[in-house]
Amino acid sequence: MPQKIVKLTVKDVRFPTSLGQHGSDxxxxxxxxxxxxxxxxxxxxxxxxxxxxxxxYVVIETDGGMKGYGLTFTVGxxxxxxxxxxxxxxxxxxxxxxxxxVGDFRGFYRLLTSDGQMRWIGPEKGVIQLATAAVLxxxxxxxxxxxxxxxxxxxxxxxxxxxVSCIDFRYITDALTEQEALDLLRKAQTGKTEREEQxxxxxxxAYTTSFSTPHLxxxxxxxxxxxxxxxxxxxxxIVFIQCLALLCVHVKLCTDALASGWSRFKVKVGAxxxxxxxxxxxxxxxxxxxxxxxxxxNQRWDVGEAISWVTSLAPFRPLWIEEPTSPDDILGHATIxxxxxxxxFKQFLQASALQFVQIDSCRLGSVNENLSVLLxxxxxxxxxxxxxxxxxxxxxxxxxxxxDYISVSxxxxxxxxxxxxxxHEHFTxxxxxxxxxxxxPKDPGYxxxxxxxSVETHQFxxxxxxxxxxxxxxx
Amino acid sequence: MPQKIVKLTVKDVRFPTSLGQHGSDxxxxxxxxxxxxxxxxxxxxxxxxxxxxxxxYVVIETDGGMKGYGLTFTVGxxxxxxxxxxxxxxxxxxxxxxxxxVGDFRGFYRLLTSDGQMRWIGPEKGVIQLATAAVLxxxxxxxxxxxxxxxxxxxxxxxxxxxVSCIDFRYITDALTEQEALDLLRKAQTGKTEREEQxxxxxxxAYTTSFSTPHLxxxxxxxxxxxxxxxxxxxxxIVFIQCLALLCVHVKLCTDALASGWSRFKVKVGAxxxxxxxxxxxxxxxxxxxxxxxxxxNQRWDVGEAISWVTSLAPFRPLWIEEPTSPDDILGHATIxxxxxxxxFKQFLQASALQFVQIDSCRLGSVNENLSVLLxxxxxxxxxxxxxxxxxxxxxxxxxxxxDYISVSxxxxxxxxxxxxxxHEHFTxxxxxxxxxxxxPKDPGYxxxxxxxSVETHQFxxxxxxxxxxxxxxx
Numbered sequence: 043m044p045q046k047i048v049k050l051t052v053k054d055v056r057f058p059t060s061l062g063q064h065g066s067d068x069x070x071x072x073x074x075x076x077x078x079x080x081x082x083x084x085x086x087x088x089x090x091x092x093x094x095x096x097x098x099y100v101v102i103e104t105d106g107g108m109k110g111y112g113l114t115f116t117v118g119x120x121x122x123x124x125x126x127x128x129x130x131x132x133x134x135x136x137x138x139x140x141x142x143x144v145g146d147f148r149g150f151y152r153l154l155t156s157d158g159q160m161r162w163i164g165p166e167k168g169v170i171q172l173a174t175a176a177v178l179x180x181x182x183x184x185x186x187x188x189x190x191x192x193x194x195x196x197x198x199x200x201x202x203x204x205x206v207s208c209i210d211f212r213y214i215t216d217a218l219t220e221q222e223a224l225d226l227l228r229k230a231q232t233g234k235t236e237r238e239e240q241x242x243x244x245x246x247x248a249y250t251t252s253f254s255t256p257h258l259x260x261x262x263x264x265x266x267x268x269x270x271x272x273x274x275x276x277x278x279x280i281v282f283i284q285c286l287a288l289l290c291v292h293v294k295l296c297t298d299a300l301a302s303g304w305s306r307f308k309v310k311v312g313a314x315x316x317x318x319x320x321x322x323x324x325x326x327x328x329x330x331x332x333x334x335x336x337x338x339x340n341q342r343w344d345v346g347e348a349i350s351w352v353t354s355l356a357p358f359r360p361l362w363i364e365e366p367t368s369p370d371d372i373l374g375h376a377t378i379x380x381x382x383x384x385x386x387f388k389q390f391l392q393a394s395a396l397q398f399v400q401i402d403s404c405r406l407g408s409v410n411e412n413l414s415v416l417l418x419x420x421x422x423x424x425x426x427x428x429x430x431x432x433x434x435x436x437x438x439x440x441x442x443x444x445x446d447y448i449s450v451s452x453x454x455x456x457x458x459x460x461x462x463x464x465x466h467e468h469f470t471x472x473x474x475x476x477x478x479x480x481x482x483p484k485d486p487g488y489x490x491x492x493x494x495x496s497v498e499t500h501q502f503x504x505x506x507x508x509x510x511x512x513x514x515x516x517x
Numbered sequence: 518m519p520q521k522i523v524k525l526t527v528k529d530v531r532f533p534t535s536l537g538q539h540g541s542d543x544x545x546x547x548x549x550x551x552x553x554x555x556x557x558x559x560x561x562x563x564x565x566x567x568x569x570x571x572x573x574y575v576v577i578e579t580d581g582g583m584k585g586y587g588l589t590f591t592v593g594x595x596x597x598x599x600x601x602x603x604x605x606x607x608x609x610x611x612x613x614x615x616x617x618x619v620g621d622f623r624g625f626y627r628l629l630t631s632d633g634q635m636r637w638i639g640p641e642k643g644v645i646q647l648a649t650a651a652v653l654x655x656x657x658x659x660x661x662x663x664x665x666x667x668x669x670x671x672x673x674x675x676x677x678x679x680x681v682s683c684i685d686f687r688y689i690t691d692a693l694t695e696q697e698a699l700d701l702l703r704k705a706q707t708g709k710t711e712r713e714e715q716x717x718x719x720x721x722x723a724y725t726t727s728f729s730t731p732h733l734x735x736x737x738x739x740x741x742x743x744x745x746x747x748x749x750x751x752x753x754x755i756v757f758i759q760c761l762a763l764l765c766v767h768v769k770l771c772t773d774a775l776a777s778g779w780s781r782f783k784v785k786v787g788a789x790x791x792x793x794x795x796x797x798x799x800x801x802x803x804x805x806x807x808x809x810x811x812x813x814x815n816q817r818w819d820v821g822e823a824i825s826w827v828t829s830l831a832p833f834r835p836l837w838i839e840e841p842t843s844p845d846d847i848l849g850h851a852t853i854x855x856x857x858x859x860x861x862f863k864q865f866l867q868a869s870a871l872q873f874v875q876i877d878s879c880r881l882g883s884v885n886e887n888l889s890v891l892l893x894x895x896x897x898x899x900x901x902x903x904x905x906x907x908x909x910x911x912x913x914x915x916x917x918x919x920x921d922y923i924s925v926s927x928x929x930x931x932x933x934x935x936x937x938x939x940x941h942e943h944f945t946x947x948x949x950x951x952x953x954x955x956x957x958p959k960d961p962g963y964x965x966x967x968x969x970x971s972v973e974t975h976q977f978x979x980x981x982x983x984x985x986x987x988x989x990x991x992x
Contacts, residue, residue: 093634118634119605123644126601130594159568159593165816167845167857168643169598213843216820341640345691368688370642370860372847373867382642385845392848 044139045104045188052128052176054121055492056096056502057433057465058511094118095433095465098125098173099497100180102135110184111490114176114404115432120169121502127173130160135177144185147208151410154178155210166383171407178408179438183488193488194441197409198238198448202227205449209414217388223417230450237448245479246443247454248461249306249336250299251431296328303477306334306458308364312342315354322358331359334458338364345374361456362398380405380429384414391422398456399426403438409488416446426451431462436473437489440480468496519614520579520663527603527651528574529596530967531977532908532940533986535567569593570908570940573600573648574972575655577610585659586965589651589879590907595644596977602648605635610652619660622683626885629653630685641858646882653883654913658963668884668963669916673713673923677702680924684889692863698892705925712923720954721918722929723936724781724811725774726906771803778952781809781933783839787817790829797833806834809933813839820849836931837873855880855904859889866897873931874901878913891921901926906937911948912964915955943971 097113098121116124134154135143143150154174155166164170186193197205206223299307309325311318326335337360343351348366355363367374369382372389378398381387382405390396399419406412419426428443430436436459443459451457459480466472469492471485483489499505503512572588573596591599609629610618618625629649630641639645661668672680681698774782784800786793801810812835818826823841830838842849844856847864853873856862857880865871874894881887894901903918905911911934918934926932934955941947944967946960958964974980978987 093637116634117637119632120602120635120638120645123598123602123605123638127595127598127644130598157594159591160595162568162592163595163598163644163647165844168645169602169638170595170643172638211819213819213846213849215822216849344686344688347690368860369640370858371688371864373864374688374691383845385843389846389848 043106044141045106045108045184046139047102047136047184048105049103050128050132050136050177050180051101052125052132053099053497054096054125054502055099055433055497055500055505056094056118056121056508057468057500058507059095060092060118061511096121096502097433097492098128098176099492100128100176102177102180102184104140104184108184108188110180110182110187111487111492112176112178112180112183112408113434113438113490113492114172114179115435116172117432123169124172124176127169128176131170131173131177135181140181140184140188143181147410148210150181151178151208151210151407152212155407156212166385166407168382171382172405175404175406175408178410179404179488179490182409183490187487190486192441192483192486193409194444194448194482197441197445198234202231205413208410209417210410211414213385214388214414214418217392218414218418218421222421223414226417226420227449230452233452234448237452241444241448241482245476245481246440246447247306247458248475248478248480249308249334249427249458250304250478251308251310251338251460251462293328296325300329300333305329305332305478306336308336308338308460310340311337311355311363312339312351315351318351318355319358322355322360326358334361335359336361336364339366341365341368343367345371348374364400378427381415383407384411384418387415388418391418391424396424399424400429401426401439401442402429403435403442404432409442412442416442416450420446420450425453425456427457428459430460431464433465434469434490434492436461436466436480437469437471437483440473440483441488444480444482468492468500518581519616520581520583520659521614522577522611522659523580524578525603525607525611525652525655526576527600527607528972529571529600529977530574530908530972530975530980531569531571531593531596531983532943532975533982534570535593536986571596571977572908572967573603573651574967575603575651577655577659579615579659583659583663585655585657585662586962586967587651587653587655587658587883588909588913588965588967589647589654590910591647592907598644599647599651602644603651606645606648606652610656615656615659615663618656622885623685625656626653626683626685626882627687630882631687641860641882643857646857647880650879650881650883653885654879654963654965657884658965662962665961667916667958667960669919669923669957672884672916672920673709677706680888683885684892685885686889688860689863689889689893692867693889693893693896697896698889701892701895702924705927708927709923712927716919716923716957720951720956721915721922722781722933723950723953723955724783724809724902724933725779725953726783726785726813726935726937768803771800775804775808780804780807780953781811783811783813783935785815786812786830786838787814787826790826793826793830794833797830797835801833809836810834811836811839814841816840816843818842820846823849839875853902856890858882859886859893862890863893866893866899871899874899875904876901876914876917877904878910878917879907884917887917891917891925895925900928900931902932903934905935906939908940909944909965909967911936911941911955912944912946912958915948915958916963919955919957943967943975 094117096116096118098116100112102110114124131154160170182193186196189196202224205227206220211220307325307329309322335358337355343366345367352363362378364378365380369379372393372395378400379390379396380400380402381390387399399415401412401415406415416426426446428439430439440459447454461475471483471489474481499507502508569592571591571593573591575587577585589599606629635645657668661671664671677699680702681695686695782800782804784797810833812830818841820842827838837853839853840855844854847868847870853875854865854871855875855877856865862874874890876887876890881890891901901921903914905914915934922929936950944964946958946964949956974982977983
């Protein structure tokens with residue numbers, strides 16, 4: 043029986059992680075005793091530089107009572123703009139049946155991304171692309187639930203023809219034609235069953251950006267020093283104690299991560315070269331010469347700056363430097379970059395400016411566009427190492443990378459999926475990590491569904507979490 | 518006395534040009550006699566493929582009672598998303614004085630484009646970039662009004678040091694450093710006064726995309742056939758008469774344009790090759806071998822498709838083919854393209870993938886980012902031919918190209934600014950064209966201010982124009 047989509051709702055859900063950044067146990071008790079004025083100072087300080095991890099959270103409902111959940115990840119301010127864009131797209135979804143959509147998924151994708159009027163405010167980039175991802179993620183979730191399968195399994199079970207029919211090849215045919223895509227997928231049928239069994243048994247290799255424990259926020263490692271300097275000015279004594287405490291925490295975190303089987307680590311760099319050198323040296327010493335170390339510069343550098351900085355950090359042997367410069371700068375020769383669409387990925391691959399492809403479940407146009415990027419990466423023989431973390435990115439992207447291994451690349455060499463141990467407790471089917479591997483999810487859907495209570499309390503600005511925080515803010 | 522900005526308002530203003538497309542004299546009377554059902558059919562038909570030219574219209578006000586007007590151009594649906602993004606940016610503007618902003622304009626630009634949280638939903642692209650342009654255009658308008666000068670004159674009178682202090686060189690220093698920019702501007706001081714006088718006397722050369730008269734919409738030429746086929750199905754007889762009428766209109770338009778001194782023409786291509794060939798042949802015959810013909814493909818092609826299509830149209834000797842493929846596709850070798858930021862322009866220039874630079878007053882980050890692109894284009898010795906048309910784009914971009922000639926390029930060879938004779942009547946200081954040249958505007962400001970009555974009646978969806986149209990729409 044056809045499932046007609048009759049309703050789409052979207053919510054602005056934010057986690058006050060710019061506060062949480064100071065959330066080690068020592069810091070939490072410090073908060074509790076702090077006067078409001080100090081909290082206000084911290085808030086102002088934080089919200090200007092640090093993210094409040096957020097999502098535009100989409101729920102679609104069918105006349106048959108089924109629901110599909112989707113989201114896109116954002117970092118605080120501006121989430122309301124993505125929410126507005128989702129509403130602008132909702133007219134393309136509501137009123138259609140799931141069968142109509144998936145029966146011509148390429149056409150539906152084109153409808154969303156190339157509407158004659160909406161196209162102007164993109165195309166396929168920024169706000170409207172994030173909104174497209176949220177909406178399409180919900181559609182894929184609905185489809186997987188309707189089939190009673192986790193998304194990765196739905197994809198693995200689809201025929202090459204069905205998969206290809208979900209991809210919009212517009213603007214990429216000079217790098218990958220439909221026929222080539224079909225050939226690649228058909229060739230990869232060999233050994234599929236074995237790889238699926240292997241994944242169910244072992245899981246997909248992960249790397250960690252956090253060295254975190256459930257009690258400690260994941261970015262602690264990278265940002266601590268800066269923040270401590272900021273605090274120093276106003277709270278010298280307390281900070282000195284914390285500084286010592288956090289150093290111990292770092293060592294403990296790294297030790298814990300090593301003990302839990304982690305062998306691949308990522309560190310944020312780019313703020314202060316001297317500081318980067320000190321931290322990278324410390325980490326390399328702790329993990330030893332054989333473990334893998336990656337670095338992420340978060341678009342901080344110009345091209346010249348990137349070259350000299352990276353040269354200084356080379357002794358610590360990073361496998362890659364992530365986002366050294368503007369995400370638009372193909373000729374800036376990134377080694378790995380988060381692109382906003384398949385056209386950008388295509389060029390990075392064509393220009394050999396990319397040695398690793400870093401897909402994103404919420405920045406590209408959902409599963410559809412990720413399929414095209416996985417296939418192009420395979421054609422150009424570049425390993426895919428997904429970006430994750432944030433809110434829900436781990437939950438979502440695990441499906442795509444499992445599909446990539448089972449049905450496309452058949453290769454684990456130099457491949458791994460990012461993992462950050464953070465905010466998973468807000469999801470109904472959180473990721474399961476065992477021995478530094480993602481275990482394939484078993485629940486039907488795309489693992490996008492959040493706990494109703496989490497959504498409700500974290501809605502911005504009305505949810506109780508924000509209402510309380512904003513009440514404490516100065517005027 | 519410092520002018521503190523105390524208020525920012527933004528409005529969603531749309532012109533129902535997707536209807537107007539059928540607005541030849543013959544068509545208007547046809548509309549008047551049409552039953553509502555037919556109008557509804559036409560509306561549905563039109564709004565799915567054709568633009569409703571629109572703006573997100575920004576007004577800022579100071580405590581001293583001054584106002585600055587800014588806008589960004591959009592094409593209908595999605596304008597509300599840009600409006601939402603402007604609101605999200607307003608917190609960075611309101612509360613600041615004009616003096617603070619222009620005293621560190623580079624810093625203010627960085628604040629708007631690189632806020633730690635908002636950056637995620639861009640950066641510097643799509644919705645947030647359009648919103649940034651609207652806000653900054655209003656700031657530049659305010660500044661020019663405060664100085665009592667038209668914007669181009671404000672720019673021309675600024676010292677090289679002041680100009681450079683408005684530019685964010687982030688991500689472009691590998692193509693243009695601050696010192697190089699200063700050197701270029703200093704060198705161009707020679708002959709500035711003469712060039713300014715020349716511009717005041719002769720104006721800046723324009724080309725037309727429309728061949729239009731005030732009574733005829735500018736896109737008539739390019740879209741007519743498709744629409745007529747659509748109508749044919751339902752209204753065969755009437756259409757046959759119109760078809761003949763429009764053919765006469767075309768010939769008349771082109772003849773009129775030639776008679777008014779136009780020597781450079783642009784035609785839209787990319788829908789049907791045979792049709793393109795027929796129209797390009799006709800135009801080339803009418804304008805003769807010596808006049809300049811340009812073509813615009815509006816991102817319709819893949820790379821391979823572009824090459825074969827362009828080969829077929831080569832006999833009609835286009836000077837350029839605009840936007841042959843995705844605007845993100847640097848390696849797709851555009852000859853001319855509208856880029857969304859300086860980083861994209863930089864690469865097109867570095868890759869020699871661009872033979873003409875087409876700046877846009879509302880897609881780039883206002884005057885600030887256009888300054889950097891004008892300077893890069895000059896360094897790479899590529900002529901700048903601005904994109905205009907839409908709503909207000911002609912009004913705004915004339916200031917930038919006048920500045921470019923007087924203070925940067927000092928060259929008119931192969932240079933011209935697009936002109937479309939459309940919607941100027943809604944502005945308080947509309948462009949003045951004489952003998953196919955833009956005459957330098959004299960009123961203080963950036964020519965962004967619209968008539969209050971136009972804004973009021975065209976607000977979407979509440980303004981009377983839309984209220985009436987929507988009342989006629991089916992259910």
